Structures are given as structure tokens and as C-alpha cells.
Amino acid sequence: MSHSSTIARRTTPGRLRHCRTRSERGAATAEYAVTIVAACGLGGILVTLLKSDVMLNALKHLINYALKLAGVEGLEL
Template sequence: MSKQTDAIGARTGISVPLRERVAGWRERAERGICLLDARMRTLTAEPEEGAATAEYAVVLVAATGFAALLVAILKSGTVKNLLTDIVKQALNVA
């Protein structure tokens, strides 16, 4: 122990080990408050970030459904005949 620590302990009436424990508690509390503050700032900075991802997923599901519908329509016999006739007419004109 230094003379200064002894003098502080004598003035305040607090023992050195207790003072060190309190200082440790204070450091941990300050660190926890800083982490909490950083977390709160992060959460409030971009509150709709997850919403954009969800919207993107919904659009992809809708596009996939629309593509499946188009494939089903294009595979039908009526549409095949219609498209074949259009291609034949285009080749006859040229």
C-alpha cells in the first residue's frame, strides 16, 4: 500500500479491499451501461432493416408463383398451338 492510499483510507474510513471491490463494481457497471447504450443505438438506427428482408422474401415467393403459373399456361396444348401458328405465320411472311 502506498502512503496516499493509506491517507485516503484514513480520511474516508473505508478499507482498501472494500474500496477496490467498489471500484471493480463501478467499472463493470459502466461497461454494462456502455454496452446497453450501444445496443439501443444499434436497434434504433435501422428499425426497418428486417422488414426489407421480409418484403424481399415475399416478392420472391410471389415471383416464383407467377413463373410457375406461366409455365403451366405455356405447357397447355391450346397455347402451344397458338404460339406455333404465330411462329409459322412469321416465317411465311419473311
């Protein structure tokens, strides 16, 4: 096998797609960081909503309704 055929085999287009350039090294980490920040923001909004009196009453009514449908009587939240 000649030297030029070895180089050609190492640099096939399929293999080049998997190589990252130096400028893309932290791209995956940045994407994970953005996702984590978005998830934390959404979690904060949900906690704030669930602490409100309106949402607590809605959840209590929903649970009481589900208990009545299941046949559990006499238990109210």
C-alpha cells in the same frame, strides 16, 4: 467547437431519416421474400399455361406466321 454543437450536428434531420429503428431491421428482407414468392408463383402459372395444348398450338401458329412474314417458306412447326 463545444460539445453541444457536435451533438446537434450529428443528429440533423437529414441524417435521422437514414437511421432505422430496431423494429425495421428485417423489413427489406421480408419485402424481397414476398417479391420472390410472387415471382415464383407467377412463373409456375406461366409454365402450366405454356404446357397446355392450346398455348402450344397458338405459339406454333404465331411462329409460323412470323416465318411467313419474314419470307421463310416451307418451314412449319
